[in-house]
Amino acid sequence: MTDLETRVAPPRAPLPRRAVVALLGYAGVRALGLAVLFAWSAARGKSGFTLLTARWDALWYARVAELGYGYEVRLPNGDVHSNLAFFPLLPWLERLLHALTPLSYGGAGFAVSLAASFAAAAGIYAVAELVHGSRVGVCAVLLWAVLPVGIVQSMAYSESLFTALAAWSLYAVLTGRWVSAGALAALAGLTRPVGVAVVAAVWTAGVLSFGRERGAKRTPGALLPSYAPRWRRALGMLLAPLGAAGYVLWVGHRTGAGPLGYLDVQAGWRNGFDGGHAFARFVADKFTSFPSALAGLGLIAGVALLVWLYVICVRDRQPVELL
Template sequence: MTTGRATAPAPARPGRTRGRSALRAAAPALLAYAAVRAIGLLILTLWTAGGEDSAHALLAERWDAVWYARIAEDGYGYTAHLGERTEHDLAFFPLFPALERALATVLPLSVPDAGLAVSWTAGLAAAWGLYAVAFLLTRRRAVGVVLAALWAAVPPAFVQSMAYTETLFTALAAWALYAVLTGRWYPAAALAVAAGLTRPSGLAVVAAVLAGGALELWRRRRADPRVLAAMALAPLGWLGYVGYVGVRLAGPTAYFDVQKDWGNGFDGGVGFTRFVLTRLRTDPGHGLLILTLLACGTALLIQCVRQRQPLPLLVYTLLIAASALVSESYFASRPRLLMPAFPLLLPLATWLVRLPRPATTAALLAASLGSGGYGTWFLLTQSPP
């Protein structure tokens, strides 16, 4: 028997309401990001239609994606012997393959498809994080939208559509930086731990948390247990995995030895300098292009400083750039290793939103088409990204 009285709806939880509001605000950035990546995928699909290599195979079943899938399926322990070189799967950090395995376990997906699902979902999370950081710093939603679109349209952005770790790492880094800038120290530490389990460059996220924590302690002139705890916890992911490799291979420097076997040892930039000089001598056009890109990157970094970006962002950007340029070889992969340095794009995004909207839209569309064409050409003709 009913009483005829209407039942009042349960009040929404404040945290859930804020989350939905934040997602609605970020929706244009997520849509812009998805649209740019869809253009790249469309170009790749049309270009490869009827060819030997399908778009799916290129995105999910090649190069590093194969290593991650093998770890997800069988765990660590595989070693490839290529002439005098030995390539061990311990060079790859564990979070991405762990997510692949978990997703393939609970959903009817193959491990490669689970890798794509992780990467594409993380790409949206990264776009949201970029929007959040940009809006926090500029208080302009349009800057966040353009920043997300720009990041989706940089030349190596085709990797964002592959079963690679770049989107996952950038998502964790962006939200860790946002947590530091907003004083959410425990989430910042947790995200730094996760980033440290994703890529070697997780150290850049750790350094950003440490820099932000040190600055906060200096401002307060007193110890804050939350800040100190975050600073202590942040390195544990990276240190934990490097320590695991050391124990497994019975050597304190085992992880660095594994990287050196892959040709990714750190040499302070000597190898990269030699590579550029060789290109200038044997292929001047390519060499001058590299120098031009380096000059543009340096100019953007200077603009980041002039824009007065917070110290954690500057520390993070510098270390990502340094980690991409100081290894011995695999120079074709340097652009994708630089891709997580999204604060470099913030001055450009700020400038673009000052243009008339048709001009901004046209610039982003041109960048999207160029990125899609370049990515397809690279995947079909060049060495592993």
């Protein structure tokens, strides 16, 4: 046996240390974006901090944090905008931080979002590094940082909080930490409606793990795959939907509209799922004049690019929970 064969591989650095480059790059990109926002705001006599903490959805979250649910606005066309549309985890954290610090509810939301954005960047790096290596991890974080709508990552919105919970839930699934994955998925389900996608990822991975394990046991001479104990996988799957299901059912009970009452709340905001019909109509409307037709072509190209990337991910046999 040679020295090369007996040499022990050097231990890997802890994940936080491996993610330093990605996090520094993320901080640099977001700092540049905030600097541009504050300079633009100052040139127009506006407050950049107000734009981040007291505009649009940030106001709705702050109102929930301060006064709870039950506020609604009735529009002249009959639509009803209810704050029940906004999931509760961010307002809960805003209320907690406001109680512990001198921050306003909006300021607390900004602080939560800022901290969560770095947690999200670290989670994105962790998942990408695990699947494809460190370079891909850094690139994934930087791509997320430079998104055209990336400014919401620094606003008192729920996007950063949700992304952090989703990324770390997926990482927990990929590394066999099923109870953590389920708990994080439950929290993601308390953050945004799209949290059900995280729940679906946990359930899909769990069902496949049970199926593969059963198939291996039925195959003579097959090596049994290494999975976490069944009870941990089952517990993670049971925990995952509790957040989203709990809030949606509570809204239905509060409104008196039954289990699907949350859909009525969303309908008041003109939100819902129609199979892409509204989006297709929106794109088609862009072709009514020449300047807007360019935007329509850009949207079509963007959708085609997403489909192409998804096909590549399937061909590369990405972990199913990432698909």
